[in-house]
Amino acid sequence: MTIRNVADKAGVSVATASRVLSGHPSTSEEARTAVSEAATKLGFRPNAQARSLRKTSTQTIGLVLPDVRNPFFADLAHAVEQRARDFKYLTLFGNANEDAEQQDRYFDVMLTQRVDGLIAAPQGDLTDLQGVLASGVPTVFVDRVIANTTVPSVTPDNSTGIQEAVRHLTSLGHRRIGYIAGPQSTSTGRERLAAFLNALKETNADDDGALLFFGDFQSGSGAAGARHLLELPHPPTALLAADSLMSIGAIAVCNERGLAIGKDIAFVAYDDIEAFTLLNPALTVISHDVDAMGRLAVDLLTQVIAGNNPESVILPSRLIIRGSTPPPPGGPTQ
Amino acid sequence: MTIRNVADKAGVSVATASRVLSGHPSTSEEARTAVSEAATKLGFRPNAQARSLRKTSTQTIGLVLPDVRNPFFADLAHAVEQRARDFKYLTLFGNANEDAEQQDRYFDVMLTQRVDGLIAAPQGDLTDLQGVLASGVPTVFVDRVIANTTVPSVTPDNSTGIQEAVRHLTSLGHRRIGYIAGPQSTSTGRERLAAFLNALKETNADDDGALLFFGDFQSGSGAAGARHLLELPHPPTALLAADSLMSIGAIAVCNERGLAIGKDIAFVAYDDIEAFTLLNPALTVISHDVDAMGRLAVDLLTQVIAGNNPESVILPSRLIIRGSTPPPPGGPTQ
DNA sequence: CTGAAAGCGCTTACAG
């Protein structure tokens, strides 16, 4: 079932059939009807491989994200995909599993598949990007970036939300704030930690290295972090985790220890995911606009594909105060 | 940068270069080293389009799911993708947004892209499958099926969990159980509703049509359902929702009305997602093994691709009782 | 407006 069959049935050459099928203007009325009719009758479906071997475009973009199971990235994937549809792109989605090696395999496969562009929330450093950069495929970073590249990006403001959270907690009287950081192999992990440390200095909170725990953005490490921090000789009265999955793990540990969040301990989560509003009390969270992030990433990519060099954009983040952040149990100064 | 350049640099023909590059046994030691060296030096990356135009395989499988933002499907996507990797398949992922039209567009594009196989949690009826069936592309259904096809499938047992839930609730003394059903355009929506209605007959629960609300598996409809049911003149003392997103919406409504789940009202959710264990009390849920589902779907697909006709499998589901299902407030008989 | 022909980058019988 090829264009040859369609041409034969329509009584024209493959060239004419091709022109009709791809909407080329130079076709006669008769040719158009004959070919269209033959194509539908035969249920002809052009072979995208052959087409993109001739043209240089595949009408697909690659999307490499660290973890679909993270609601933030699920929302982001959805936003990217819906926006890509507007430009007739199919989104080829790869899930790196928070693992640089799997990420690099996906980059590789997507280059091999000749995607027209690539959107990634990358991990690691320049060495992981070698292939992508060398290929020259239009690329945009989203959420995370890799230092020392000129790749345009759409990222959240990783400091304002954290700063507001620390100010909020200290104004309530908290001085010991436990922080479950993201991996330092990611820009978001690094920037959020830096913002946290800065905020400590700016307020009267304890700047105690023991209150820091390094996780990997996955739920298990949030649980490990909470366990570690709560067992400290001088434990925190407030907990802050750098993404939603680690927040989930940490909350589970608080629950299993009978520590009531919003009463015995204050908790601030990163990312405003729907489930967090269901907790009782609902969680105070650091929120950013994931839909805008996905949409803008696609918009930037289309510009790069068009040969332009768009400006990177940073989206605001802010603290949404709900019930999970009371003053410390012993009173403001404890 | 094509295989021609590699061949030239290595001083062999493109045929020999191709053989070395694709691991064909009939190659000399010298050819192998010369070509490999040239390829790495040049950073050669074979064009997948050209290759799959010659071979008939693209080493990709298509995965069409209704909604990435549904944690159940995010987990399923992850499971499928990880298993597909074992077979060197790249997973081309499409998100149908619980919409038959978007689903059909994805089917279309994936056929055009000549995926080697298709895994789908489909919506609608046979007409939506025409193209897929006509193309003859190896296909497996997962989670949901479409009636009157011979497509192998991996599905959950949609009745046991529901039956256990209704028995559990009635044994506690509940007689008015509100049910937020899934869309009847999906097999899971239909089967779970049938199981619920059967369970009502089998127990002494009220078989009252007013206690049924039809949602669309998305969170907004869960909220609408809870609102509707709770405003009934004779409202339910227990709520059961047919998926996790509708559960989330319904729980939000209970919270906003000050109805304490696990005290003022009993709640059973479908799908054992991590966030549900964080609620206080944790939710009683109907659980099934999403990892096994994804893994088996890929395994079945590889068998179909190999030309076999594997048996469909049904995975068990069961009730996990946690704190959200107390007896009705007025006592066993109310 | 149309057709014959070349070519996109590979792979693979075929002959040696």
Next chain:
DNA sequence: CTGAAAGCGCTTACAG
């Protein structure tokens, strides 16, 4: 083991 050549299914100058 190797090379010349055909061909996968399209698209697009080129000439008419």
